[in-house]
Amino acid sequence: KQWYQRRVRALPQHLQQAAAAKVLGLMCEDSTELATIAVEEGAVQSLIVVLSNVRHPPSQKHSARTLSHLVRMFTEVHDTLKECLGPDLLEEFLKAPEEIHKKLTPTQLDKLISTNTQVILPQNSSDDESMELLQQQTQAIEDPILPWFY
Numbered sequence: 001k002q003w004y005q006r007r008v009r010a011l012p013q014h015l016q017q018a019a020a021a022k023v024l025g026l027m028c029e030d031s032t033e034l035a036t037i038a039v040e041e042g043a044v045q046s047l048i049v050v051l052s053n054v055r056h057p058p059s060q061k062h063s064a065r066t067l068s069h070l071v072r073m074f075t076e077v078h079d080t081l082k083e084c085l086g087p088d089l090l091e092e093f094l095k096a097p098e099e100i101h102k103k104l105t106p107t108q109l110d111k112l113i114s115t116n117t118q119v120i121l122p123q124n125s126s127d128d129e130s131m132e133l134l135q136q137q138t139q140a141i142e143d144p145i146l147p148w149f150y
Helices: 002-007 013-031 032-040 043-051 057-073 075-085 087-095 099-103 106-113 127-143
Strands: none
Touching: 002 106, 013 032, 013 057, 032 043, 032 057, 043 057, 043 075, 043 087, 043 099, 043 106, 057 099, 075 087, 075 106, 087 099
8 A cells, every 4th residue: 555655646746737738728729618718717827827937848838839829819818928028029939939938038937927917808608608618528528438429
């Protein structure tokens, strides 16, 4: 039993960040509705903070990819990132998101870390509908049986 407990440990935080940013990016690419839910639930702020994680470039790259996708989807996210990075760095970010972590200065990193921005999207649907969609998508991920076998 002790061997099992030693083997089952939580992944280091930087690996969790990278995995979460990557999965979130894949989900947002797949579904505009899921992307909307993610933005409304504060994912942008978390992705901005992960972008400042200089100790783990893969986290920064996955976060940057996801943010670049969200920036192209939502003008509100674009405006938020423009405020954090400035217009010139945002332009560079949009050209090559995976490379932006190499261009961030210590001052910009501090600003990213301390950002406390909540992106507010215009309401198109009720929260109940959004939560229902999220539950359906989560169930589809958890349930390995394909829907057409029912």
